[in-house]
Amino acid sequence: MTQATASRTATASFKGLKCKECGAEYxxxxxxxxxxxxxxxxxxxxxxxLSRTITREQIESGPNSIWRYxxxxxxxxxxxxxxxxxxxxxxxxxxxxxxxxxxHLYIKNDAVNMPxxxxxxxxxxxxxxxxxxxxxxxxxxxxxxxxxxSTAAIATRAGLDCCVFIPSDLxxxxxxxxxxxxxxxxxxxxxxxxxxxxxxxxxxxxxxxFVNINLRPYYSEGSKTLGYEVAEQLGWELPDHIVAxxxxxxxxxxxxxxxxxxxxxxxxxxxxxxxxxAQAEGCSPIAQAFREGRDFIDPIKPNTIAKSIAIGNxxxxxxxxxxxxxxxxxxxxxxxxxxxxxxxLLAETEGIFTETAGGTTVAVLKKLVExxxxxxxxxxxxxxxxxxxxxxxxxxxxxxxxxxxEPKLDSFERALERSRTLERLDWQPVLV
Amino acid sequence: MTQATASRTATASFKGLKCKECGAEYxxxxxxxxxxxxxxxxxxxxxxxLSRTITREQIESGPNSIWRYxxxxxxxxxxxxxxxxxxxxxxxxxxxxxxxxxxHLYIKNDAVNMPxxxxxxxxxxxxxxxxxxxxxxxxxxxxxxxxxxSTAAIATRAGLDCCVFIPSDLxxxxxxxxxxxxxxxxxxxxxxxxxxxxxxxxxxxxxxxFVNINLRPYYSEGSKTLGYEVAEQLGWELPDHIVAxxxxxxxxxxxxxxxxxxxxxxxxxxxxxxxxxAQAEGCSPIAQAFREGRDFIDPIKPNTIAKSIAIGNxxxxxxxxxxxxxxxxxxxxxxxxxxxxxxxLLAETEGIFTETAGGTTVAVLKKLVExxxxxxxxxxxxxxxxxxxxxxxxxxxxxxxxxxxEPKLDSFERALERSRTLERLDWQPVLV
Numbered sequence: 001m002t003q004a005t006a007s008r009t010a011t012a013s014f015k016g017l018k019c020k021e022c023g024a025e026y027x028x029x030x031x032x033x034x035x036x037x038x039x040x041x042x043x044x045x046x047x048x049x050l051s052r053t054i055t056r057e058q059i060e061s062g063p064n065s066i067w068r069y070x071x072x073x074x075x076x077x078x079x080x081x082x083x084x085x086x087x088x089x090x091x092x093x094x095x096x097x098x099x100x101x102x103x104h105l106y107i108k109n110d111a112v113n114m115p116x117x118x119x120x121x122x123x124x125x126x127x128x129x130x131x132x133x134x135x136x137x138x139x140x141x142x143x144x145x146x147x148x149x150s151t152a153a154i155a156t157r158a159g160l161d162c163c164v165f166i167p168s169d170l171x172x173x174x175x176x177x178x179x180x181x182x183x184x185x186x187x188x189x190x191x192x193x194x195x196x197x198x199x200x201x202x203x204x205x206x207x208x209x210f211v212n213i214n215l216r217p218y219y220s221e222g223s224k225t226l227g228y229e230v231a232e233q234l235g236w237e238l239p240d241h242i243v244a245x246x247x248x249x250x251x252x253x254x255x256x257x258x259x260x261x262x263x264x265x266x267x268x269x270x271x272x273x274x275x276x277x278a279q280a281e282g283c284s285p286i287a288q289a290f291r292e293g294r295d296f297i298d299p300i301k302p303n304t305i306a307k308s309i310a311i312g313n314x315x316x317x318x319x320x321x322x323x324x325x326x327x328x329x330x331x332x333x334x335x336x337x338x339x340x341x342x343x344x345l346l347a348e349t350e351g352i353f354t355e356t357a358g359g360t361t362v363a364v365l366k367k368l369v370e371x372x373x374x375x376x377x378x379x380x381x382x383x384x385x386x387x388x389x390x391x392x393x394x395x396x397x398x399x400x401x402x403x404x405x406e407p408k409l410d411s412f413e414r415a416l417e418r419s420r421t422l423e424r425l426d427w428q429p430v431l432v
Numbered sequence: 433m434t435q436a437t438a439s440r441t442a443t444a445s446f447k448g449l450k451c452k453e454c455g456a457e458y459x460x461x462x463x464x465x466x467x468x469x470x471x472x473x474x475x476x477x478x479x480x481x482l483s484r485t486i487t488r489e490q491i492e493s494g495p496n497s498i499w500r501y502x503x504x505x506x507x508x509x510x511x512x513x514x515x516x517x518x519x520x521x522x523x524x525x526x527x528x529x530x531x532x533x534x535x536h537l538y539i540k541n542d543a544v545n546m547p548x549x550x551x552x553x554x555x556x557x558x559x560x561x562x563x564x565x566x567x568x569x570x571x572x573x574x575x576x577x578x579x580x581x582s583t584a585a586i587a588t589r590a591g592l593d594c595c596v597f598i599p600s601d602l603x604x605x606x607x608x609x610x611x612x613x614x615x616x617x618x619x620x621x622x623x624x625x626x627x628x629x630x631x632x633x634x635x636x637x638x639x640x641x642f643v644n645i646n647l648r649p650y651y652s653e654g655s656k657t658l659g660y661e662v663a664e665q666l667g668w669e670l671p672d673h674i675v676a677x678x679x680x681x682x683x684x685x686x687x688x689x690x691x692x693x694x695x696x697x698x699x700x701x702x703x704x705x706x707x708x709x710a711q712a713e714g715c716s717p718i719a720q721a722f723r724e725g726r727d728f729i730d731p732i733k734p735n736t737i738a739k740s741i742a743i744g745n746x747x748x749x750x751x752x753x754x755x756x757x758x759x760x761x762x763x764x765x766x767x768x769x770x771x772x773x774x775x776x777l778l779a780e781t782e783g784i785f786t787e788t789a790g791g792t793t794v795a796v797l798k799k800l801v802e803x804x805x806x807x808x809x810x811x812x813x814x815x816x817x818x819x820x821x822x823x824x825x826x827x828x829x830x831x832x833x834x835x836x837x838e839p840k841l842d843s844f845e846r847a848l849e850r851s852r853t854l855e856r857l858d859w860q861p862v863l864v
Contacts, residue, residue: 114541
């Protein structure tokens with residue numbers, strides 16, 4: 001458990017850290033808060049050389065993972081931790097589009113991201129690669145579930161010790177999906193914001209690499225790949241409109257940054273992309289600020305089934321607000337009932353089983369379309385960030401039941417007749 | 433729900449159906465049993481033209497899915513149902529290899545196959561593409577869980593009606609992972625073999641396309657891609673030894689066929705690959721026959737936590753037996769306790785969370801290594817066929833517990849100290 005504070009910057013692009021507020025510059029160490037103004041630190045790059053040399057063909061011939069974009073990421077080693085993360089399908093979603101009245105709808109499906117089935121595998125792959133470069137031997141995180149799964153799995157594969165912190169009321173699948181890899185799991189009696197505060201204290205005392213605290217500037221850059229991949233998968237073109245879930249707000253801002261960087265180095269043409277964000281009504285501090293025209297976030301106490309995005313005090317909330325406003329997008333929230341309907345709608349039209357965060361995003365998509373806030377002609381990309389097998393309790397009781405039968409043909413035939421009668425009743429109630 | 437019986441064969445390779453026993457030939461319709469000798473039908477090809485034209489580069493420039501091998505598969509249309517299935521990672525597994533004393537170990541990881549996280553997405557993608565070509569509008573299957581997940585999800589995406597049959601004692605994750613897509617689910621009070629028999633009767637009466645019954649010849653060909661991909665991912669070379677789970681035996685025989693076909697058309701060099709199969713002791717009819725030197729299978733009644741491979745009367749058991757024997761491989765079985773240990777071993781070394789079938793395969797790998805039946809120098813590929821999030825109950829109670837703490841630094845520090853003391857006790861019991 002040692003931490004090297006120095007490190008070399010061996011890439012042409014990746015330079016160091018810079019305060020997002022006051023612009024103060026730092027060496028690329030394990031640091032996330034500006035010592036002068038307490039603003040958040042971000043990785044700084046110099047893309048001037050990359051602009052001259054990078055080509056689409058170079059990227060296309062790279063590995064089939066986020067590491068095809070290595071020259072845009074804050075790592076220095078030639079052997080990043082590559083567990084196949086990224087390059088998830090961008091699915092042309094004609095059946096969902098028809099149902100909603102859209103013409104050009106795509107799902108970016110990180111519900112099948114590798115290895116742990118959420119977009120967190122992207123940020124953790126980057127964070128742990130950087131953690132190793134900085135000399136950390138123990139890695140940690142404050143998590144709503146997916147991050148714990150990912151940190152534990154990838155740490156194991158990389159041979160790093162791991163201790164994760166989760167709220168004690170998490171879904172069973174997320175707890176099991178962490179414990180199985182054998183890390184130390186701290187189950188904190190409190191909500192995510194309390195877990196996060198505790199981890200900030202621990203980061204100061206233990207010398208551990210917390211992926212989303214002292215390694216946060218590197219970690220969050222991993223989400224840019226969700227911008228890069230969509231641009232590449234659309235045939236090196238930006239979409240017209242994106243809809244993504246908002247938890248801390250980081251993912252949203254990094255997709256934006258990813259698009260901008262690709263324009264900057266000349267890989268895609270400039271385009272005005274509208275950014276719309278999705279929150280659960282039971283934890284919608286950013287949506288509330290958007291609705292009320294505020295440029296600050298009022299922290300709230302979360303109460304929703306969408307636990308993976310239940311952050312009441314979102315670190316990047318104001319940046320997400322700003323992007324939604326300046327791109328002419330929206331931030332909207334939906335109820336828990338709408339979230340469940342969103343999960344079912346996506347499954348029944350596209351065969352994709354997402355967790356509550358994805359249900360939130362689909363439900364917000366529907367709400368925005370119905371309110372005329374997404375044009376049917378816009379090329380719209382919806383980000384699905386996690387897998388439904390991890391939050392099964394959310395839909396338990398809201399899906400159909402199996403028909404129990406004996407292993408006999410007549411038992412089957414009676415059940416089939418019953419189910420068809422029920423369907424007919426369901427479809428044409430006035431005829432009964 | 434109509435069934436067209438005729439169809440055209442529009443590819444240069446895919447010719448028709450042929451009885452595996454008597455060689456009788458058939459048109460490529462929905463038929464799986466020979467009308468003369470009751471032997472199983474298999475797809476017949478003529479690879480002579482393909483041998484002259486196919487190149488590695490052609491395949492490499494194809495889609496990043498099983499459909500890069502389209503000219504080896506029994507479909508005629510130019511737009512197969514491509515949901516991103518296949519091209520799952522072949523993971524060099526150094527940590528597991530070291531633990532077992534092997535030098536060149538690879539995991540073929542279909543626990544992250546798309547869209548429903550098992551190898552069944554391969555066979556279903558092929559079967560439903562063929563079902564559509566043959567004019568079916570309702571598809572069905574007899575399933576131990578994964579196949580139901582896959583059939584329901586891909587049918588939905590393809591706009592086909594779907595009715596699946598499962599045994600009534602399946603794991604919760606497999607039931608939910610089917611219901612969410614909105615098919616009709618028949619839960620049969622009986623084991624898989626009874627479900628399968630019922631489905632054979634239903635296939636004769638309803639005019640549905642049963643992926644693993646009347647469409648079985650096409651369906652099973654999808655598993656060949658697990659052979660093709662491994663060869664391509666090893667740099668166009670065959671491995672020395674493979675270990676795969678045995679349920680019906682079909683997967684095993686099709687990996688073998690995939691290797692052979694690649695040799696036949698000149699994509700890889702001929703090599704003697706040893707084939708070893710894995711069964712759960714509670715359902716090991718093929719392993720029993722192997723041990724006893726029999727060339728027939730005695731059907732048994734399954735009783736194991738490895739439900740996805742619990743087939744007591746395996747349709748392709750004798751062919752699997754034959755391949756294991758003629759390649760100088762082995763067929764071995766392990767207890768439920770060893771299966772759980774296998775799941776944990778894979779998770780803790782490689783960060784891959786597999787279901788009970790994968791635990792069985794890893795446990796058999798370990799057993800074969802310990803018995804000197806796998807040479808440390810052999811390039812060995814282990815097939816992991818499904819995801820652990822679907823069979824969480826199997827490991828519940830066998831993984832560690834979270835440490836519950838208050839959201840305070842001193843509560844964390846006390847818990848950490850306790851856990852370290854426990855670890856020390858665990859490691860060095862003689863010193864206590």
